[in-house]
Amino acid sequence: MTEVITKQEREEAFAMFYGMAASIGELAEPAPEMTDEERVERAKEVFLKGIDNNVAVQLDACVHCGACAQACQFFLGTEDPKYTPIHKLDLLKKVYKRELSPMSWLNKFLTPDITADDLRDQVELVYDSCTMCGRCNMVCPSAINIGDMVALNRSAMAAAGLAPAELRYMRDGQEADGTIFGADEDLFNFRIQDIEQKLGFEIPIDKKGADVLLMTSGLDIHLFADATGGAIETLHHMGVDFTLASKTPGYEGANFGSLSGYDATKKKLTKDSTAAIEELGVKTVIVPECGHSYPALRFGAAEAVGRDVKFEVMTVSEYFGRAVMDGRLKLEKKDHPTPIALHDPCKVGRWGGVFDEPRAILKACGYDLHETESNKQYNFCCGGGAGNFLLPSADKLKRVGYRIKMGEIEATGAEELVVSCGSCRMNFEVGKVKAGDSMPVESLAAIIAAHLPQKDKAEGDRA
Ligand code: SF4
Ligand code: SF4
Structure with a gap:
């Protein structure tokens, strides 16, 4: 493997980036002005x-x-009943009961309508305390x-002008020119x-x-070049006919419309990426080591364009893991x-559902993987997913997670941790600094590249 970024360069970039990320809320444009009545009206809309049949049944x-x-x-980390997951849906349930349930005619008299203060209280529950x-x-x-x-709740908060400033800033920037963190x-x-x-x-x-097509993300461009470099080196080693795209809808995998609750932005970004991908005419898209970019494109592309798309979407660990397995x-x-x-x-x-692939990679590299007690489907979140790693208001809760x-x-x-998501990695790095921990956290893509056979041997293997 060729080192594309040294440990020292990475630490310096991290320190600079962390300082920048901590103040992005101050750079956000003020939230749109609205009366309390307008907020309630928009959120309820x-x-x-x-609330379709499926949601109603669940509620x-x-x-x-x-x-x-x-x-x-x-x-678990706070024992505060307000963080009980189902309570995060109380407001949605109230609207359902009053407006749509079979007993709505009665509930309208028995239950007061939601208020703008209810919405303000909801912000912490669906952003800070839910990833x-x-x-x-x-x-x-x-x-x-x-x-x-909870995603539906985030959409309601965004419509009511109550999305956190940091996520608004990220969404506004990506809506304007397709970039995040200024990674133009x-x-x-x-x-x-x-x-x-x-x-x-x-x-x-x-x-x-x-x-x-290999996509990347603003986080990798700034901080985790080893992840992008590792994927490039491995594709080259495998002799894959691959490309990167030089323009934003084609290289940026992140989607801050999806994280912030701005559904129109989410759809626009996915649509733009889909158009750029289809313009290139590739068969497979590898999204970067960025957790949410995977569902945003894989499950969102067909929905955004209203038809089947002409490419399949895989994440880095999935693509290379399958290649190892076959x-x-x-x-x-x-x-x-x-x-x-x-x-x-x-x-x-x-x-x-990508579980076997990263494990196949680690096994092939000779690692002794020790599974955490809660693993695979029951794995705990890093604590900062869904954009929360950017929210200072969520600092205490992030540390709990x-x-x-x-x-x-x-x-x-274990003496080392492997991850395949830049946001998780960022959250682990910040968590380590705050807690005084020292566990090295590495990218799976970089690990793959570090285990590519020497060129002569690889050519022999391929022959
Ligand atoms: S309390 Fe939670 S786990 Fe139990 S039924 Fe309600 S939502 Fe499901
Ligand atoms: S953080 Fe995870 S477990 Fe907790 S409410 Fe949100 S989705 Fe559920």
Whole structure:
């Protein structure tokens, strides 16, 4: 593997980036001015549009068993009943009961309408204290999809002008020019040229008709060039006909419309990416090590354009893991004397079902993987998913989530942690600084590249 970014460069970039990220809320444009009546009206409009038969059945299905509370890191870490997952849907349920349920004619008289203060109280519950990780969904005997309905709540908050300033800032920037964290085309091209120089081969850009498009993200461009560089080096090693795109809808995998609750932005960004991908004519898109970019494109593309799309979407660990499993990618088994742990990003693992692939990669590299007590479908979130790693207001809760997760990791005896999501990685790095922990956190894509066989041997393998 060729080192595309040194440990020291990464630490310096992290310190600078962390300082920048901590103040983005101050850079946000003021939220649109609205009267309290307008806020309520807009939020209710979103709630009512989102309550279809499926949602209605779920809102009526809770048997009050309390299992979801025991699944949620924010309840477990605080024991505060307000963080019980199902309570995060109370406002939505109230609107349903008053306006749409079979007994709405009576409930209208018995239950007061929601207020703007109710909406303001809801902000902490659906942003700061919920990463839409979906762990509570897994244990609910009534199969209530709380994570999805929290997303509907975020949409209502955004419509009411109450989305957190940090997420508004990120959404506004990406809505305006497709970039996040200022990772514009100049910076992207600078980073790719730098990687190209270090790897020593030409990286294909905007190659029409290539088999594979590799996307990246602003976080990787700024901080985690080892993840992008690792994926590029591995594709090159495998002899894959791949390309990157030089313009934003084609290279940026993140979607801050989806995280902030601005559904129109989410749809626009996915539509723009889909158009750029289809224009290139690739068969497969590899989204970067960025948890939410996976469902945003994989499950959102067809919905955004209203038809089937002409490409398949995989995440980095899925693409390379399958190649390892079917023998297209041979990795060099090395001697790793100390155990490692793996964090499955919620949106890739629990939402996307990608579990076997990263494990196949680590096994092929010779690692002794120690699973955390809660793993795969029951894996705990890193604590900062769904954009929460950017919210200073969620700092205490993020630390609570981090402690639970890191506690399980430390209990495995592992001396290194592998992740395949830049936001998770960022949250672990910040958590480590705040807690004084020292567990090294590495990118799975970079690990793959570090285990590529020597060139001569690889050519022999391929022959
Ligand atoms: S989705 Fe995750 S963070 Fe949100 S309530 Fe459920 S378990 Fe808690
Ligand atoms: S686990 Fe499901 S049924 Fe039990 S309290 Fe939570 S939402 Fe209700």
